[in-house]
Amino acid sequence: MSSASLVWLRDDLRLADNPALRAAIDRNEPVVVLFILDEESPGFRPLGGAARWWLHYSLASLTERLKSVGASLVLRRGPAARVLHETVTDTDAGAVFWNRRYGGAERAVDAALKDALRAEGREVTSFAASLLHEPWTVRTGGGTHFSVFTPFWRACLALPAPRAPLPEPRAIDGVRRSPASDDLDDWKLLPTRPDWAEGLRETWEPGEPAARARLRSFLTEDLAAYDDARDVPSAGSTSMLSPRLRWGEISPHTVWQEAIAAEGAGGFLSELGWREFAWHTAYHRPDLATRNLRREFDAFPWPRMKPTHLSAWQRGETGIPFVDAGMRELWRTGFMHNRVRMVAASFLTKNLLIDWRHGEQWFWDTLVDADGANNPFNWQWVAGSGVDAAPYFRIFNPELQAKKFDPQGLYTTQWAPDTPRTPIVDLGETRKAALAAYDIVKRVRRADAPD
Structure with a gap:
């Protein structure tokens, strides 16, 4: 040849x-x-x-x-x-x-x-x-990598603008005799017995053409309402580009260039920044999916896990409607609205006191957009063990979150109309237990602090 x-x-x-x-x-x-x-x-x-x-x-x-x-x-x-x-x-x-x-x-x-x-x-x-800025190009004044998002993103915005995307090739001179290739079907990537992917097929169209079409429709139809409606799961105002970026069906440079030309894209572009921040963190901490980024969290006293609690959370049968709706949306579509992801993750780690790694693994298996950086980064953020993490005492109350972001129950009714109304745990009591457990981490942090 x-x-x-x-x-x-x-x-x-x-x-x-x-x-x-x-x-x-x-x-x-x-x-x-x-x-x-x-x-x-x-x-x-x-x-x-x-x-x-x-x-x-x-x-x-x-x-x-x-x-x-x-x-x-x-x-x-x-x-x-x-x-x-x-x-x-x-x-x-x-x-x-x-x-x-x-x-x-x-x-x-x-x-x-x-x-x-x-x-x-x-x-x-x-x-x-795959990134707007590679991990070694964004540094603090002291030459180290950032551990807080706001100064990280400020530093990114101060760098030269991301390069313009390259045009699509009109023709490629392929080899005359193509080398041996596997048949895609032989890889058996699709589920068969049982075929649980019906909801994925109804929700998504993978591939570059669909990715470009979704970006265009988001910028023309949804961007104007993004800042106000992005936290409302029933509004349908998020970009839904995360799996497209995860698989590289569209580049962040293309998204950046087309979004930057649109009015009012700052909030959306900052979400691209969080994607960058997660990958920069993973580059510097390749054990992101397995170890607490904050080592004092190694002292967190996770109790013996109750398998029934984990399976109830996975199936969307916790008796907490907002959480159950998110978990059922995830199973059906391979996706969950970001606000609901945070609430569901908080419920698992802080109300059920189940190690974040169990939740991260479930999301890894069920999300179409799960990647090696953003999935564990976000779980550690909610658990409090990550960089720029939510304060340990921030425990999302799923009932208050539902009242604020799903006041008419549209999202909950769509995904979990029949959820049991008896929660598997008491939110108030489990909040107290979580705060007591996190107090141990606080004491370790103080003990490790220099005099």
């Missing part, structure tokens, strides 16, 4: 604003586009069920998109270090391109591959494509 350029796609399943793809095209050689399903490399976290569902349809959409411009998508499965090297050898690729990842295990794999391929005399180039 003649020499080729290979682009390795990961969480960047798009043609537009894809620097790695553009670089491969610009070499004026046949282009091989590769996706590797890697669930075997050390430290890689297997995808949750909802994420696997999304990935299947996003790859199917990308396959058709590539075909329309003259290329094909090669699908291979296995540890990336082996599979990428085999594909490079099969295609005689003289140059390899990818967009950078920021998880600790992923960075280790990428660095080792870059060294190995360069040692063979191949060109290897990586690009910034």
Whole structure:
């Protein structure tokens, strides 16, 4: 096979604003586009069920998109270090391109591959494509990374504006004889017995075209009401772009450029900032999903977990209507409104006193937008163990939250009309128990403070 350029796609399943793809095209050689399903490399976290569902349809959409411009998508499965090297050898690729990842295990794999391929005399180039600003570019005055969002975002806004997105290629010179590829259906990413994804199919259309369409409709129809209605779960005023950004069907640069031109986008853009902040935190703390960021929280006295409480929370059968509505929305659609996510997470960690890691794992398996940074970051924020976390004494009262953000019960009625009206715990008593437990963390913090 003649020499080729290979682009390795990961969480960047798009043609537009894809620097790695553009670089491969610009070499004026046949282009091989590769996706590797890697669930075997050390430290890689297997995808949750909802994420696997999304990935299947996003790859199917990308396959058709590539075909329309003259290329094909090669699908291979296995540890990336082996599979990428085999594909490079099969295609005689003289140059390899990818967009950078920021998880600790992923960075280790990428660095080792870059060294190995360069040692063979191949060109290897990586690009910034998934964040507006890479983690090492945003620093405090003392040269460290930020642990509080507001100064972090202020520093981001003081940097040069994010680059303009790259145009979508109109044509790609694909290789004449495509290398062997797996059949997407053989990966069995979709649920079968039982098929629990009916609600996901009704709610979502994965793929780059749908991502671009959703951005346009949000900016033209929903942005004007965003600041006022974003916390009202029944209003439908949020962007719903989180899974599209998670899978890279649309780039943050595209979202930024189109939103910045719209009037009143500051509040929405700050949510992009929180996404950046989570990934910067994960870059500097790759154990984000497994360890408390605030080490004094290692002393938190989590009681012996009651499995019945965890399963009631997972099923949306806690007897707290606002919480149950959120958990049922999650199971049905693979999504939960952000305000309700905070309330549901607070109820699990502070009323049921169940370790945040149990909730994070459930969200990891059921959210279509779960990623390695934002999911654990947000759980630690609610639990009080993370950076810039909610104060330990902030315990969301789900009944008051419902009165404030769902006063007519529209959201609760939609998702949990039959929720039991007898809560599994008393909110007042469990609040007292949580505050007593958090007082232990306070004492540890004071004991560790320098004289």
